[in-house]
Amino acid sequence: MGKVNNKYGLVALSSVFALSMFGCTKVGSAAEMGRYIEEFYDAPEGIYDVRDLRVLSDGTIGMLAYGEKEIELYISDDECQNWNRKEINLPQGDSENSMLSVNNAILSKDGNIFISYYFYDYMKSEEDENLKEESVDDNAEDATDDKYFEPEYKYAFIDDEGSIHDISLDEISQNTAEDEDMSYSRYYYTFKFAKNGDIVFSNDNGMIYQLDPASGEIKNEFVLDDSYISDFTTVGDSLVIVGGNSVKEYSLESGKELGNIKPLESEVLYENNSNFYGISNIFSDDDKTIYYTSTTGLYKYKLGEKEVEQIIEGSLSSIGDDNMYISTFVVGKDNTFLACGQDYNSYEVGTSIIRFTYSADTPKVPENQITVYSLYENYQIRQNIVLYQKANPDIYIKLEIGTSGEDAVTESDALRTLNTEIMAGKGPDIILLDGMSEAYFEQGLLEDISDVIADYTKNDLLFENIIDAYTDKNGKVYSIPTKITIPVVVGKTEYVSSVTDLQTLSAALVKSAENSGKANDDKYVEMYTPSMLVSMLYYANGSTWLNEDNTINEDNIKEFLEETKNIYDAYLATYDEAQYEEYKESMQSYIDEYGEDIGIYYLDNYLNPMSIMNESSKKLAVGVISGRDFIEYMYSLSKGNQDISYALINGQTSGVFVPKNLMGINAKSDNKEIAKKFIAYLLSEESQSKESYDGLPINKAAFDKISEYPYADEFVGENGEGYSEDQSIGTWGFSNENGTTVELKVYWPTKEYFNNFKAEIESLKSPVTVNTIVLEEVAKAFDKYANGNATLDEVVKNIGDNIDLILAE
Incomplete structure (x- = not known):
């Protein structure tokens, strides 16, 4: 009864086969010349978390960033290579203990600044920090007297001469509270200056408002009939709102809806492009052009046109690096792009300033190319491709996704197409086998990669039991998971x-x-x-x-x-x-x-x-x-005397x-050596020690590295002491069904605890x-x-x- 052929052993939801990762977006072929290359510049000393970057009306670049004086303004006249700090007036509190906290700041092309902020009592904050909290067990009492005091948010417009103009948004907050039976003030975020100097902003009730900062008048209110607002930008006299199910244009003059932007909807909505990870930045530099970034690159769209154009390939730049959080993006001179962000590629996070310049003499993609095929979108592999290419700029790795949309083609259709291409000698170089069957190596379609594995196993760098599970009786290895x-x-x-x-x-x-x-x-x-x-x-x-x-x-x-x-x-x-x-x-x-x-x-x-x-x-x-988080939580529970x-x-x-990420090399590939080097990288300590939630590393050194407390050097205890093993590093809590707060002290697991878990992996x-x-x-x-x-x-x-x-x- 019921025989099963393993070639149908697939895992995932039904979707479609796509020939390329770029969908309908314009991309160039390997023979084309010209692409953007990036340069990194030093940020001004002492700043962190750039809040806004702007091309000013005189052609210089202005930057707002957190620094010694809370929020600081810097000006550059050489496109971000050098900076001069410019003093700005900021609101002052009622007493010497009132400390300013700016939670949002934007800069206009005319040099005007808008901030949202609040004050807090420095002495009271210090006292609260020194309060010692006890961990709890099953019999511990809930914390019933904890109260959350919401800050009193304020708003100010600081003109280019330094005058501070208070702006009240209380009327909007009160109207919203009355409509929704809420007694607390609203928190506003994502403020942006429009071309005419108005401020356009959103809040957490799904509304977007247009404010005249000179008069304090709300000129227009925009309601997107959608599940949520993802992002927005102003383009000339228009407002473009990206929602969960639509992208719409509105007039900033009349406040009226001007219609859906279909070309953008086909690219940035998940229902039309399941490989889209969301917009990171969206901005404009003229009356017609919209730019946006995502993990896959920088894109350009002109209002009224039918297609979206890819300007920068994400995997060939820092745009695709998930550990490089780019918060601001502007168009510079001569078609350059300037960006600021936080570099999380190490635990010593720093501010990065990047200049993207078009080079007509550089190949659009490097000459040495390989293709990685995956049935399903794989974010972690995409990130590893970015990091590998940054370290090896002469190699281009294309990630080809077999299933990516809403068509009627199934996974088995995608696999049949893949098989046809492989047998014709046109298949990918590396195949991500997650969701595929053992029939691939049974049919001799995969290359032996035991030589790649041997470079690690001879130094006992990989978990031997995992390698053994993929080694046949002849000592050959045709596939290996990275996690x-x-x-x-x-x-x-x-x-x-x-x-x-x-x-x-x-x-x-x-x-x-x-x-x-x-x-x-x-x-x-x-x-x-x-x-x-x-x-x-x-x-x-x-x-x-x-x-x-x-x-x-x-x-x-x-x-x-x-x-x-x-x-x-x-x-x-x-x-x-x-x-x-x-x-x-x-x-x-x-x-x-x-x-x-x-x-x-x-x-x-x-x-x-x-x-x-x-x-x-x-x-x-x-x-x-x-991921590692499970081990952290379990250890903290055991320290809290939890019977868990x-x-x-x-x-x-x-x-x-x-x-996870089961990799094999196409036996008919012409690029086996490059493919093997990439798989070797995926197995390396460098790749596997990156924190992620796609699995645990099979590299022992990487496992040992993730077992180390990453913030030990910066840790300061309740009494000013440094970090030591088995010391509380914080408190975790939640409100139970009775509305009371339950808390638990959090500890970093000891070396012994991690070693016991490591022994379980080895079993x-x-x-x-x-x-x-x-x-x-x-x-x-x-x-x-x-x-x-x-x-x-x-x-x-x-x-x-x-x-x-x-x-x-």
Whole structure:
């Protein structure tokens, strides 16, 4: 019954095949000449966090940044190479202890400044800082007397002669509070100067306002009929608003809507471009041109035209570097671009000033090129490409995405196209195998990369057990993950310690649900749809659902469905009928938006051990460890005498890990040496020690590095002391269902704690290969079985029959 061919072992939601990562945007070919190159300049000493950068009316560059005097103004007459500080008047408090805090500042082309700010009492702040807070355990009292005092935000317009003009926005705040039954003042943010000197700004109720700073009059109010406002910019006499579902133009003169901007909507809305990561900066330098940046580069659009043009390729510049937070961008002289940002590539964060200059004699892309293919968008690989290319400017790495849109083409269609290209000798150089099957190396499509691995293993730099899992009997390695995640259970030690197999896992989850009590209006108890539960438990069980000859293992599937139904019924019992109907309506809205297979997101269910502190939560959870934060939280809980622990999960199998970024080289590639160098980089300490949440490093040195407290040198304790092991580094807290605050002191784990976790990594032996065909069929079958629409025998038979039908197609 039901044979399964592994070549259909895919994982992800259905989407489309795309020939290139650039969609419909204009890009040049490898033979073209000309691209922007970047230069870095020193920022003025002592500044941090540039708030605004502006080309002034006299052609100089003005910059507002935080510094010794809170907010400071600097002027450059050589396009950011050198700076002179210019004194500005700032508001003063009522007493010598009143300290100014500027939370937003913008600069106009005429040299006018607008700031939002508040004052705080310096002495009271110092006293609050010295208050010692105690960690809590399960029996600790909640902090009931903690109150949050919202700052009194003020606004000021500082003209180019230094005069300060107070501006009141209280009327807007009061009107909003009356409309929404809120008694607190509104917080305004994202202020921008328009061409005519007006100030356009947004607030947290989804409105955008146009203010005349001279009169204090609100000239126009703009309401975007959308889910949220992502960003906006002024272009001449127009306002362009980017929302969650639309991009619209408005007139700053009449306040009227002028229509949707379709070319921008096709590029910057997720529904049209699922590979788009969002706008980082959006700005304009004339009456028609809009520029915006995202991870993939700098783009240009002229109002009224039909296409968006890519100006700078993100992977060939700092624009694509996620650790380079570029906060401001302007157009300089002779088509140059100037930017300021914070460089987070090391723990010593500094301000960077970057000048992008067009070089007609530089190839549009470097001559040495390789292509990395991934079925799905992979942000971490994209970031590694950026960092590698910055260190190796003679190499260009193109990331090609197989599934990227809303078309009807499936993953299997994308794989068929990929196979055709590989067999014709036109395929990519590196293949990211996540979501693909073992059939690739079984068919001899992948190159042996054991020589790359040997350079690390001879010095014991990689976890040997992970390498062994990908080494065949002849000592060859055809694929290797760069990261792994680890399925675990976390919760009350009583439950965690009892889990040894699927039956005890089920019993523990049922008991934790029963002991959590009935849900009520003030108490949230989590609930999962049947498909969510199947996905959440897949890693510990799914690899046993097929026999070695690829026939379905009916006994294991039956056992899984029976035990999972016990869990589902126990969770369901925590809701009354009305609450559960409300929950189903909520889940249906998610299904309508994201599709029937939304449950597959729970394959990698994120775990935050701190959530177990909440009395309203169940005291046992299943998920994956995908980053260092899990270890930090668990250690702090143990220090707080919390009766909470974790363990590697045991179900129908044990000792499992999930490979992430599984890389292989096309055996027909003409660029194997470059491809091997890039994979070697991905396995290096430099690459793997970058903090991320896509998995844990398999490089031992990188693991040891992330176990070190990164801020030890800058740490100052409550009494002025430096950092020492096992010292509190802060406090974590939340409000429970009764509205009281629960706090826990946070500690950095000791070396011993990290080493114990490292030993657990070294005990793992079995990578989990996700077979989406089987997973989806089991999930659909369990939905019928759990809701009483079919018997156990009926749904198991359907699983096999449906898989047979799929393969027959």
